[in-house]
Structure formats: structure tokens, C-alpha cells
Amino acid sequence: MNLENKLSHTRALLQDIAANEASVVLANSLGAEDMVLTDLIADMRLPIGIFSLDTGRLPAQTYNLMQAMAERYPAYPLRVFFPDTQATEMWVAQHGINAFYQSVELRKACCEVRKLQPLRRALAGHSAWVTGLRREQSVTRLDMSEREPDTVHGLMKYSPLLDWSEADVWAYIRQHGVPYNALHDRHYPSIGCAPCTRAISVGEDVRAGRWWWENPESKECGLHGKVSPLKPASA
Numbered sequence: 234m235n236l237e238n239k240l241s242h243t244r245a246l247l248q249d250i251a252a253n254e255a256s257v258v259l260a261n262s263l264g265a266e267d268m269v270l271t272d273l274i275a276d277m278r279l280p281i282g283i284f285s286l287d288t289g290r291l292p293a294q295t296y297n298l299m300q301a302m303a304e305r306y307p308a309y310p311l312r313v314f315f316p317d318t319q320a321t322e323m324w325v326a327q328h329g330i331n332a333f334y335q336s337v338e339l340r341k342a343c344c345e346v347r348k349l350q351p352l353r354r355a356l357a358g359h360s361a362w363v364t365g366l367r368r369e370q371s372v373t374r375l376d377m378s379e380r381e382p383d384t385v386h387g388l389m390k391y392s393p394l395l396d397w398s399e400a401d402v403w404a405y406i407r408q409h410g411v412p413y414n415a416l417h418d419r420h421y422p423s424i425g426c427a428p429c430t431r432a433i434s435v436g437e438d439v440r441a442g443r444w445w446w447e448n449p450e451s452k453e454c455g456l457h458g459k460v461s462p463l464k465p466a467s468a
Contacts, residue, residue: 247279251281257281268411272411284313284355288347314351331428379392
């Protein structure tokens with residue numbers, strides 16, 4: 234399927250989501266995929282809110298993109314959710330500021346405080362959320378579906394770019410002049426917290442720079458757990 238057909242499919246899916254969900258939000262991680270979705274939502278004037286999680290350890294380039302978004306999409310203000318101050322202070326006091334390097338368990342515990350707890354607040358009261366996940370990004374995302382019930386948070390989850398390639402994403406960004414994180418130009422295809430993200434080398438997997446000290450099978454923060462695919466309405 235070429236990009237034109239994929240784009241048509243994605244637009245139709247976003248329209249269907251907006252028409253049939255009572256309250257839906259886009260989780261914008263400030264990555265290239267989420268910027269494509271932000272641009273599509275704004276262009277189609279869909280009633281879909283947009284939020285992001287500020288872990289307190291984001292790169293400066295990510296904050297620059299937040300500002301660029303505010304200027305480019307004034308009708309779609311980015312709502313930013315922060316970690317609970319007391320929970321963050323307690324975690325750092327107990328484990329240390331960079332304890333996430335010590336084990337997968339401590340890294341996921343850090344993600345719990347800085348990302349998962351704020352995510353739960355961001356999703357509260359909504360019937361669905363949209364993500365920029367793509368199947369080819371990671372071995373942990375190969376069996377995902379475009380639409381599936383998020384049993385962890387009790388709402389529907391949609392991934393309209395699931396079958397887009399990295400080339401598709403960047404072709405759209407270039408064609409439409411969509412703002413993006415400047416770190417992408419420095420070989421950072423996937424960007425998270427500054428201490429947990431590095432540039433990748435030619436030939437490396439696109440998520441090799443995330444939690445690079447871990448095995449690929451553990452490289453999820455918990456935001457996107459595996460769930461059972463949604464059965465068709467006629468089933």
C-alpha cells in the first residue's frame with residue numbers, strides 16, 4: 234500500500250474515532266509519528282484533545298517543539314501532565330537520581346512514577362486514546378492492532394499509523410512542513426527522557442537508542458502493554 238492509500242485510510246479511521254467515541258485524546262510523545270497525527274487532527278478540525286507527559290527529564294529540543302506546536306496549532310493547545318512532586322522526590326531519595334541504569338526493575342519503577350501515574354490522570358474520564366505507535370518500531374509492537382481495548386486503563390486504544398513505515402512518516406512531515414524534534418536530525422529516531430535516549434548508528438534498530446543498556450524484549454515503559462484485539466461488532 235502506498236502512502237496516499239495509507240493516508241486515506243488513516244484519515245478515515247480518525248474521522249470514525251472522532252464520530253463514535255464520546256471523548257478521545259491523542260497522547261503526543263513529541264515524536265515524529267505523533268506530530269503527523271497532530272497535523273492531521275488539526276487539518277481535519279477533529280474534536281480530539283492532545284496531551285503530553287513531561288517527566289521532568291526531557292531534552293531541551295523537546296521543549297522547543299512544544300513551543301513550536303503552540304505557534305503552529307493554536308486551536309489545539311497541548312495539555313502537559315507532570316509527575317507528582319512528592320512521589321518523585323521519594324523515589325529519588327530512596328533509589329538515587331539515576332537508579333534506572335541499575336536494573337530493568339528500577340527503570341520501570343522510574344517510568345511508573347514519571348510516566349504511568351501521569352498517564353492515568355491524563356486518560357481519566359475519556360473513552361479512548363490515540364497513539365502514534367508503528368508496528369515496525371519494535372518487536373514488542375508486532376502483534377498490535379489498529380483498534381483494541383486497553384484493559385489496563387479501561388478505554389479504547391487506537392493506533393492509526395500502525396502500518397506506516399518510517400519513510401512514510403518523514404515523507405508526510407516534509408510534504409506538509411510539520412514541526413518536529415531537532416534531535417531527529419542528529420540520528421535520534423526515538424526520543425524519550427534525556428538520560429535514557431541516545432543517537433543510533435547506521436543499521437541499528439529505530440528504538441536502539443532507547444534504554445540502550447537493556448535487551449529489546451524489555452524496551453517498553455509500560456505505556457503500551459499488550460492487550461487482546463477488539464472483535465468486530467458483527468462477531
